[in-house]
Amino acid sequence: MIPNAGRWRVAIVGGGVAGSLAAIALATIPRIESIAIFDRDAAFGRGLAYSAKSPWHRINVPAYKMGGVGAEDAEGFVDWLTATQQADWRDYSDSFVSRSVYGDYIAAQLSDVVARGRAVMRTDVITHISRQQSAYELTNAAGNRQTFDLVFLCLGNPPPSPFPGIAPSSRSITDVWAPGALDPIGMNDRVLVIGTGATAVDVVIDLHRRGLQQPITMISRRGLLPLIDAPSQTDPAPLETWPEPTTRGIFARLLADARRKMAAGIPWQTSVDTFRLQIARLWTDASQDERERFSRHLRAIWLVHRHRLAPDVATLLNQLQSEQRLTVLAGRIVKAQATPTGYDLELRRRGGQSLEMTADWILNCTGPEERYDRIDNPLVKSLLATGIARIGNNGLGLDVDTTCQIKDGSGTVQPGLYAIGHATRGAFWEVTAATNIRHQILHVADTLRQTASC
Template identity: 25%
Template sequence: MENTDKDQSHVLIIGGGLSGALLAINLLRKKVKRKIIIFDTRTQLGHGLAYSTNHLVHTLNNIPSKLSIDPNNSEDFSEWLLSNKKCERESKELYPPRKYFGEYVLCRLNEAIDVGKTHGTTLTFVNDEVTNLQDLPNQVIVSTKNNGTWFGNVAVIATGLSQKSKTDNLQSELSGLIFDPWDIEGMREIKENARILIVGSGLTMVDALFSLKEINHNGSIHVISRHGLIPHPRIQSNPWPDFLKENKAIKTPRQALSIIRSECKKAQSAGFGWQAPIDAIRSSIGELWYKASDAHKRQFIHHLRALWENHLHRCPPAGYDLIKDLQEKGLLTFEASKLISLNKRNSEISARIKRKCATSTQDVEFDHVIIACGMDYDWTHFKNGLSNTLIFNGTVRPGPLNIGIMTNAAGRIIDKSNKLSERLFALGPPLRGVWWECTSISSIAMQAKALCELI
């Protein structure tokens, strides 16, 4: 398939998850006649990896008023839930299923498509994998797996999240023994008393626990991660000043950590809880990261990242209650360990792990393994053809510490030769290396709005 219309009115969006859908919504609402083409391998726009689960037990980790995709209306998601009878009443403690959020985004996209038609803006969905993107002096060209060629004036890389995997080369050997955290149907093969290893202790692990609960699993669950941290519960915090934004003297992660600890103690003394200061500074962390040297960024990654994400990305109360219940029953244990390898032994899996501070490894047997390592932002790790091709061709270059891709502050892509593109942009997770805290729903909504004005 080919779009032969080369009038340069096209905006090509690579990625139809949350980031791509929000950009499309903003472009469709803007009273400028244009053609928008969005590419994705999934059959449903607006869902992506994060919101594709169909199971109601996999919930969002925040309340609806914090998850609106409309920067001008914090209650937009809440209103949609009520009007579509997804909840019976308003609740400040409601943590809706992620499935509902995907439906909400798709609904707003369909509404925007109708608005776009009134001023001649159209959206075309190409359900295909993008394999190449060319940045030429007068146009951009997108090529797809099924021999499609598409021309445009600008292109936006909004490819979303990529799940970490430590077992790509073992999938066939471990078939039936290793599971995706959200694959409840596949997990129904697991015996009730099976010994489970979960690799990763973040919010993806919480999803895995709910999946196991759904199949009535009642065996032992051992969770390993590098630091062995257990998720904190999501407690809605009171307003707190953004003390990092107000303090211009902060230059290093060590300085920031010292001030954050001081503010958390101050909040606890005032009866607010340590969560208030943490929630207040999320956007300022991005500013500090953007201005930091690579040495300071590396220091943050190695020494503070796990602690920061453990305190910021807290799990819904129901998830925390499930963790505590399983621990009290003696079914759930956490350990600071690194997974070295997995090997099949008869009908079991032998996991070679190295405990934190240990000098040697240990082999432990399990019946099944669930990989819940969270998301990968290192573009040099990605296996899909597009990222490899773009890096190889020099169209993009990895961002700081190989995280995401390099752009300027406005999202314009910078290529291998350090040239700023006039036609290529990035949005959402690909900006992780530039801004760090750029993947929350509110952050992506603001990025999409700003980028719409720019292109």
């Protein structure tokens, strides 16, 4: 049970968008006495995605879809953009603003909460958490301990694990988001990008803007790039009921809905955006087998429809492909032999054709590691080793209940110990975008508010 006497001391581990939105939402609950937000990288308000500095690292939806920070604040970000004269959000084509601008917005909202004395920011790594009756003791890297009543783990996007079959070498970059990771790449170097999703596209655009002269090769099993975004329209007939949560049934229904909308002049993207709101519930209701079926057969197809490209980014990728400066392959790496200057590679296209190439660099752009038993975060390792937490459904993230409270090794809910965002993928699956994370936090904050008033 969450302690129902006295005021609550809150710790938030991770100061990215999830941690910052949590601090902002929790600061509105009077019962909460104090909030300490810890971040290893001092990336308060920004985290990994919104610390990106280059203007071409942009949000993948128009600004108006990012929303604000609160439940009644749907236009918070665009209002802030207009007030600070950052961008004319009403112009759809120009409103895929830089990720750093969204980071500025969240950081400004967090600063307000700090300035009002409702939260403090601490640059620190939390390495260990132990249960102390109805509270939790947090230990930092220096061994200092502090006790809190409620703890929120907002640990975010772990770098991918090393790609299987690629011999380790200084010419293989596993964490492309590490500061300066791409700097050693020479402008005449040949690059193989593993992955064709959002991270891979970001890296290709980055290398192109830096002036890379050599053609880039991207490879993934299906070779699918994210699709282009389109201005959303109000869905006149949203699909709300789903008879049975089977992968096949859901996708057949979604496809039929998209076709119906397109025939009526409404972009298919509208169907996807409406459906997205149902995913957490459908994923929770689905059987383990159905979730696995989805992950095996439809995950890649869903992701390219769900996480889309700004129209001008899609145009640039098309242009690079038509000029043969970018090749997108569907297939797999059969051999990657490290050489003093890179790799000798054998690739096999889907369909069987073999292809040999040499690359000076291999970049692993497969996206954040989802399996928490593989990640290198000392806190996660400690939580799993001590049995305070266990791995989530289908091997993803950490196991949580419907209110995001962590379950221990025996499946018992740990009252007041929460995970938010990426770590809850096993339970809800659709938890990546800032808007999903905000909804998750607002739901938890509402539950706490009700507990506080009991």
